[in-house]
Amino acid sequence: MDMPNRVEFREEGVREGFQIEKRLYPLADRVRLVEALAETGLRHIQVASFVSPKAVPNMADSAEFFAAIRKKPGVAYTALWLNEKGFWRALESPGVDMQARLALYASSEFALRNNGCSAAEMARRQRDWMAAYAKAGVQVETLSVLAAFGCNFEGDVDPARSVEAARIAEDLCREAGYGIPKIMLADTMGWANPAAIKRVVGAVREAVPTARVGLHLHDTRGLGGANVLAGLMMGVDLFDSSVAGLGGCPFSNPGDTTAAGNVCTEDMVFMCHEMGIETDVDLEALIECAHLAEAIIGRRLNGHLLRSGSLARFREAKAMALQA
Amino acid sequence: MDMPNRVEFREEGVREGFQIEKRLYPLADRVRLVEALAETGLRHIQVASFVSPKAVPNMADSAEFFAAIRKKPGVAYTALWLNEKGFWRALESPGVDMQARLALYASSEFALRNNGCSAAEMARRQRDWMAAYAKAGVQVETLSVLAAFGCNFEGDVDPARSVEAARIAEDLCREAGYGIPKIMLADTMGWANPAAIKRVVGAVREAVPTARVGLHLHDTRGLGGANVLAGLMMGVDLFDSSVAGLGGCPFSNPGDTTAAGNVCTEDMVFMCHEMGIETDVDLEALIECAHLAEAIIGRRLNGHLLRSGSLARFREAKAMALQA
Numbered sequence: 001m002d003m004p005n006r007v008e009f010r011e012e013g014v015r016e017g018f019q020i021e022k023r024l025y026p027l028a029d030r031v032r033l034v035e036a037l038a039e040t041g042l043r044h045i046q047v048a049s050f051v052s053p054k055a056v057p058n059m060a061d062s063a064e065f066f067a068a069i070r071k072k073p074g075v076a077y078t079a080l081w082l083n084e085k086g087f088w089r090a091l092e093s094p095g096v097d098m099q100a101r102l103a104l105y106a107s108s109e110f111a112l113r114n115n116g117c118s119a120a121e122m123a124r125r126q127r128d129w130m131a132a133y134a135k136a137g138v139q140v141e142t143l144s145v146l147a148a149f150g151c152n153f154e155g156d157v158d159p160a161r162s163v164e165a166a167r168i169a170e171d172l173c174r175e176a177g178y179g180i181p182k183i184m185l186a187d188t189m190g191w192a193n194p195a196a197i198k199r200v201v202g203a204v205r206e207a208v209p210t211a212r213v214g215l216h217l218h219d220t221r222g223l224g225g226a227n228v229l230a231g232l233m234m235g236v237d238l239f240d241s242s243v244a245g246l247g248g249c250p251f252s253n254p255g256d257t258t259a260a261g262n263v264c265t266e267d268m269v270f271m272c273h274e275m276g277i278e279t280d281v282d283l284e285a286l287i288e289c290a291h292l293a294e295a296i297i298g299r300r301l302n303g304h305l306l307r308s309g310s311l312a313r314f315r316e317a318k319a320m321a322l323q324a
Numbered sequence: 325m326d327m328p329n330r331v332e333f334r335e336e337g338v339r340e341g342f343q344i345e346k347r348l349y350p351l352a353d354r355v356r357l358v359e360a361l362a363e364t365g366l367r368h369i370q371v372a373s374f375v376s377p378k379a380v381p382n383m384a385d386s387a388e389f390f391a392a393i394r395k396k397p398g399v400a401y402t403a404l405w406l407n408e409k410g411f412w413r414a415l416e417s418p419g420v421d422m423q424a425r426l427a428l429y430a431s432s433e434f435a436l437r438n439n440g441c442s443a444a445e446m447a448r449r450q451r452d453w454m455a456a457y458a459k460a461g462v463q464v465e466t467l468s469v470l471a472a473f474g475c476n477f478e479g480d481v482d483p484a485r486s487v488e489a490a491r492i493a494e495d496l497c498r499e500a501g502y503g504i505p506k507i508m509l510a511d512t513m514g515w516a517n518p519a520a521i522k523r524v525v526g527a528v529r530e531a532v533p534t535a536r537v538g539l540h541l542h543d544t545r546g547l548g549g550a551n552v553l554a555g556l557m558m559g560v561d562l563f564d565s566s567v568a569g570l571g572g573c574p575f576s577n578p579g580d581t582t583a584a585g586n587v588c589t590e591d592m593v594f595m596c597h598e599m600g601i602e603t604d605v606d607l608e609a610l611i612e613c614a615h616l617a618e619a620i621i622g623r624r625l626n627g628h629l630l631r632s633g634s635l636a637r638f639r640e641a642k643a644m645a646l647q648a
Contacts, residue, residue, distance in 0.1 A: 155638055156642075221628050221634070223591070228626060260628050270547075310545070318479035
């Protein structure tokens with residue numbers, strides 16, 4: 001197995017988790033969760049999105065949310081936006097670590113539903129995004145390729161679509177005078193499988209060899225962990241994930257926010273550690289965050305270590321017994 | 325990826341699932357679930373165990389259970405036992421397809437708790453089992469190596485223990501005049517990870533190259549799917565699994581029967597099919613069985629396709645749209 005020595009998890013549970021909930025949650029609870037996550041060693045926490053408060057009521061107070069967080073040095077507190085207006089709102093909000101991204105759709109049908117425009121129009125709009133980023137003096141950090149593995153509205157998606165998206169983004173960045181640093185392939189609606197991970201990651205890497213390719217995976221159909229493993233075996237060292245398995249695409253299981261969301265950060269950190277892969281994350285502290293998330297959300301969440309714990313306590317008991 | 329073309333899933337959800345429940349369930353419901361499972365293409369259904377009814381009240385009526393099932397030709401309806409007495413009870417029960425197994429423990433502490441004897445004593449008892457099997461005219465089909473990857477009571481378990489168990493079983497079968505056909509490595513308490521799967525499967529295969537090595541995996545810590553994938557990539561083509569993710573070792577999450585159980589049959593069948601691996605199982609019919617299991621158990625079960633469904637309906641809609 002040709003796996004990386006160190007893997008980075010970008011925590012998206014707060015943004016992904018609360019965005020799909022119908023109930024509104026107190027700001028203080030969400031702040032507490034972000035602050036606890038920042039103590040675990042996670043370096044990248046996606047806090048909230050700047051999107052229409054009508055579409056996503058839980059994101060109406062994103063600016064206040066960012067302002068309320070006591071920041072830990074070395075941790076990036078990032079935001080998501082789906083259009084230029086959202087970008088400017090994020091930029092004007094104190095406390096947002098601006099990590100600019102491009103967003104392209106591998107499925108046009110999904111672009112229509114999620115973004116209100118075709119995939120081609122979304123690609124065109126990326127020129128405006130680039131202009132806005134240049135004006136604001138920020139460089140693109142990431143390209144997100146949405147629905148890269150399949151789409152409930154368009155069916156199976158050809159890896160060529162992800163390659164095309166990667167090339168568009170590469171061209172835009174080249175015109176701006178820099179290379180594209182990261183490409184996140186998103187399995188937005190849970191269509192990926194390990195063989196597809198290998199195909200799409202391989203195709204995108206071949207097309208844009210200078211970019212770091214990461215994965216944004218959902219556990220919709222129970223293959224999240226296997227898909228992470230397939231990524232690791234391709235040398236992928238960057239994953240988006242959610243504490244306690246929070247989140248989920250509202251298009252995947254409409255109306256059922258209790259269905260599986262993103263791959264679960266602590267379960268995947270555990271997998272890495274068990275295989276000798278470093279993450280710089282304190283797993284036990286992260287499991288505590290998962291319990292906190294569950295207490296805040298107020299129902300059973302999908303992470304496994306939430307129920308079983310890690311193996312640390314058994315190993316410690318064994319070590320103590322051997323000493324005695 | 326060097327994966328098999330065809331994989332066999334042995335369904336253990338009925339035995340694994342009901343054995344850990346505190347409530348008793350009507351015989352008719354359990355019979356209905358077994359009969360539905362037999363219609364999906366699964367060829368091997370573990371129905372019940374012949375163990376102490378005091379220890380496992382839900383297995384008190386195992387003989388009646390087997391007798392009540394309308395059998396489908398080509399499907400094996402098998403039983404589990406942990407001692408000779410259980411074997412004779414199974415043999416005397418009409419309708420049990422006798423698939424004799426040896427059972428060895430990779431962890432002695434777990435042997436004590438699960439079987440009331442040390443691993444060494446359990447190994448010694450296998451001679452008596454062999455004598456009983458010979459007397460009954462049945463050949464050993466399978467060796468189960470319990471706690472092959474780790475143990476809550478003994479900590480990490482050396483692959484050498486599984487190799488030792490495999491060699492003991494091979495010797496016993498050789499003395500009886502035949503080879504050992506299958507070795508099931510069981511991750512009874514959820515300690516396995518993909519790298520460990522590779523290590524232990526590799527070590528056992530090297531020691532006993534003539535045996536077919538299979539995996540009995542639990543999803544206790546969320547690595548079930550990744551561990552199945554690791555097995556597939558080692559060419560493993562035999563897995564125990566449970567419909568709807570039923571089951572779980574009572575020692576893993578004591579008192580919490582809602583925690584993750586065995587790897588979920590329909591989710592893993594889905595993974596295989598998506599990667600072009602045949603299982604001979606009708607996935608949609610199996611998902612219906614998972615819904616039936618959930619209705620019978622009477623609470624939310626852990627399988628993912630139960631919530632999201634497979635991808636078939638999206639692909640069919642797409643195909644119809646293309647025709648229109």
